[in-house]
Amino acid sequence: MNKNTKVSVDHIQVGNFIRLPVSWKDHPFLFSSFKVKSQSQIELIKSLGIKDVIFDSERSDTDLLNTPNQASITSTDIKSDVSQLKDQMEAYKQAQIESQKKLRRSLKKTEQQFDRSLAMMRSTVSKLGSRPLNSVNDAKDMISNMTSMLMSSDDLVLHLMSDVKPGDLIYHHSMNVSVMCMMLAKGLKWEREEIELVGLGALFHDVGKLKIPSNILNKQVPLSTPEKNLLKQHPLMSLNFLKLADTFPEPAKAMIANHHEFLDGSGYPKGLKADKLDKFSQLITVVNEYDDLCNGTKLSKSKTPYASLGLIYKNYQEKLNPEYVGKLIKTIGVYPPGSIIELSSGQFGIVMSVNLNKILFPQIMVYDPIVPKEQAPIIDLEKEEISIVRCLPVSALPENIMKYLSPRERISYGIGNA
Known part of the structure; x- marks a missing residue:
């Protein structure tokens, strides 16, 4: 199987790394690419009417299901769980968008x-x-x-x-x-x-x-x-x-x-x-x-x-x-502002700010080709259970990612209030 393969949602399971083939605005997930953490997330994807996703075998912890899971969301409890999860994720996503706006201000x-x-x-x-x-x-x-x-x-x-x-x-x-x-x-x-x-x-x-x-x-x-x-x-x-x-x-x-x-x-x-x-x-x-x-x-x-x-x-x-x-x-911090990093999710980002009281959790603007640059989400390493894998030289970035992240040729710092 190729690294990135179009597969039916019925074949994915927890531990699969997938990309949703829809606009960032049309789903409640913070990222369009992510590792599936729960069965409820899969049911949520189905509830959005998404039939197929892109499966990334290299970033996945588990293989695809050999036998498709075609169970429908009929149980009142399951519907309630999925609805609640969607509400929570949409609220969190909106909070992150507001956090990004606050950071930009x-x-x-x-x-x-x-x-x-x-x-x-x-x-x-x-x-x-x-x-x-x-x-x-x-x-x-x-x-x-x-x-x-x-x-x-x-x-x-x-x-x-x-x-x-x-x-x-x-x-x-x-x-x-x-x-x-x-x-x-x-x-x-x-x-x-x-x-x-x-x-x-x-x-x-x-x-x-x-x-x-x-x-x-x-x-x-x-x-x-x-x-x-x-x-x-x-x-x-x-x-x-x-x-x-x-x-x-x-x-x-x-x-x-x-x-x-x-x-x-x-x-x-x-x-x-x-x-x-x-x-x-x-x-x-x-x-x-x-x-x-x-x-x-x-x-x-x-x-x-x-x-x-x-x-x-x-x-x-x-x-x-x-x-x-x-x-x-x-x-x-170990990763000061201006650092170009790769995350455990496989994504690339640039450290924009470091709260001097929380230097282990810098604010990172992440590259996501489906997300507009001005709305690029802020990674909360602690909440998202994502870690920094390594720091990269700017020369290691593909041109499209470099343009999106806009790494600085020279590093300058300013101090502001959180």
């Missing part, structure tokens, strides 16, 4: 706030040379507002943002590192003053790259040794940007200078070791390294958020503070 609101923050950061950086005091005060106000949101809510969601616009790479990266540093600092139970300090330092940590010629930053082939050496001076260039800003806190300057320094002395620009690196420097290095791995540089290709976390956990044990690495994983 939250995403849009967070996206708008993220764009406002980016605009503020551009304005702040542009004023560093001519009005450094105003520039730093504006940045402090923005970080203070972000800290207030972090401190005032215990039910926050980390959302995946839209792709980066050309020319905004440095600003997106700086916002990413700032937001995640503050989240980790809160999780580490640092004082508010320290959370604001690490957020402020992270916001300015890469402004020195604005002094590096664009033909070096955007070079598509490996850099020459002199070019590499120039690029490695960008932390010190960032400090030079802040020379006239008298109100910029000294501890934040250290983390800017040291955000590429590793505990074993293998970092740059000075090759400092653990005993010379304060906790702010060690925290920003963890977050900066994660974001660089996710989004890549001209010297390295980008990796999935899942792969980036795995690489840091396995290969950076001597380079990064293990407590902070552990806190990063516990904060954004």
Whole structure:
């Protein structure tokens, strides 16, 4: 039998993986493809007037029935059970649709706030040379507002943002590192003053790259040794940007200078070791390294958020503070927003959001060719008894699935309320 075979409903049984050949709107199931869990589901399919389904032998736990089950729904009890099941499933499906709408509203609101923050950061950086005091005060106000949101809510969601616009790479990266540093600092139970300090330092940590010629930053082939050496001076260039800003806190300057320094002395620009690196420097290095791995540089290709976390956990044990690495994983989850995953149901999806209180159950937009993209259902891994099988590189997705899920070329995060 072929992998996907058209069969009579009378031949299916519990454990079969099937696809319904009708519009998503014309049945109460959350997905058009699923594994049959009960006889009542089969009777429900029959009650919809569906005569044939598509049987997927590879995803099925059981074979088709050799002898067709042609029992009709005549019993009052069976009719009642099927009717009740249909009502429950329709209500659940509608609830999931509403949940998707709520998620999209939250995403849009967070996206708008993220764009406002980016605009503020551009304005702040542009004023560093001519009005450094105003520039730093504006940045402090923005970080203070972000800290207030972090401190005032215990039910926050980390959302995946839209792709980066050309020319905004440095600003997106700086916002990413700032937001995640503050989240980790809160999780580490640092004082508010320290959370604001690490957020402020992270916001300015890469402004020195604005002094590096664009033909070096955007070079598509490996850099020459002199070019590499120039690029490695960008932390010190960032400090030079802040020379006239008298109100910029000294501890934040250290983390800017040291955000590429590793505990074993293998970092740059000075090759400092653990005993010379304060906790702010060690925290920003963890977050900066994660974001660089996710989004890549001209010297390295980008990796999935899942792969980036795995690489840091396995290969950076001597380079990064293990407590902070552990806190990063516990904060954004094993499958951070932006991860492309395959589910135990055989479906593909993209992690859109992670509730910071429920990192094991991220919100996943799932590919279903029969379901309109704007109504794509949200998987509740716990309720649906579906698990994540593996994380995939974007290149592994067929073109139709890639267009539907719209994976981001660069990963940016925004924080919103659940």
